[in-house]
Amino acid sequence: MLREGRAVRHPPLRIRFMSRNAERHVYGPVPSRRLGRSLGIDLVPFKTCSYDCVYCQLGRTTRKTAERGEFFPPEEILSELESKLASVSVLDYIGLAGSGEPTLHARLGEIIRGIKERTATPVAVLTNGSLLWNREVQDALCEADVVMPSLDAGDARLFAYVNRPHRALDFERVVTGLVEFRARFSKPVWLEVFLLGGVTGPGAEVEKIAALCRAIRPDRIQLNTVLRPPAEDFAFPVSPDLLASFASLFDPPAEVIAGPSAASAPAFETVVVPDEEILALLSRRPSTALGVSSGLGIHIGETIKRLETLAMQGEVRTTVRRGARFYEVVRTA
DSSP states (O other): OOOTTOBOOOOOOOOEESSOOOOOSEEEEEEETTTEEEEEEEOSSTTEESOOOTTOTTOSOSEEOOOBBOOSOHHHHHHHHHHHHTTOOOOSEEEEETTSOGGGBTTHHHHHHHHHHHOOSOEEEEOOSTTTTSHHHHHHHTTSSEEEOBOOOSSHHHHHHHHOOOTTOOHHHHHHHHHHHHHHOOSOBEEEEEOOTTTTOSHHHHHHHHHHHHHHOOSEEEEEOOOSOOSSTTOOOOOHHHHHHHGGGSSSOOEEOOSOOSOOOOSSOOSOOOHHHHHHHHHHSOBOHHHHHHHHTOOHHHHHHHHHHHHHTTSEEEEEETTEEEEEEOEEO
């Protein structure tokens, strides 16, 4: 049985890149279909999560846990944010997401309050929603401006197949947590529904998810599917046309967010960006050259040259997915 309210202090899992330490908590800005130009904050070590989703763009979970803990001191995270804010001029959101589940950090509420003391930029929390039944997690998230949980299945069988949750979590508890949190949280909730071809993509399965969404009552429902290279080769996307046809099944009608962002490359290099910042972004979000260029403000030609150099040095590798070339970090334990 998972004990509510227990916080565990975990020793950080140190993941090193091959020749650099790009272990940063703050990364980006990142161009996003959901959040525009957002600055990301990573609160937990790489792939520390309560799920091991088959579609995850960062690979398989290496530390699966449902126990909350203080993985990094809030003052360390907030100090890094202050430094980053001094060099970034235009942001739409501060996004708490990164390479694991942010609600696992036991001092999440304190971190959000610290962010809001340092910037007027709204704070969004991207969460898998697995711990929203926990009253302490609900309290912490009430400090945010937008909460963006996910729901990837309409029943316990497919929940286990797609999300591969920690053994202490069960489907009914997770869904009940989403409903309870929505009832408490007066600010926007944007629910992401991630569909897999042949698994949760058939219409009958989507209707099950839509029925649960009506009980959760989010402000927005956003349909997504596999775009970046997934953790498992058997995770296949749902076609854009099929995603669009599902939109009317939801209340409110869903919006399709699967697809390239609207970001464009800057016309010139606006800031000096060290390789460590490029690696920090790619370690949380495998991206195309255009994604790196538009997020960090580097000319697209310079971006391609830098990425190819990092690839030759063995720091990044490329993967082609649906005709797009993605760059991702090569990791060593």
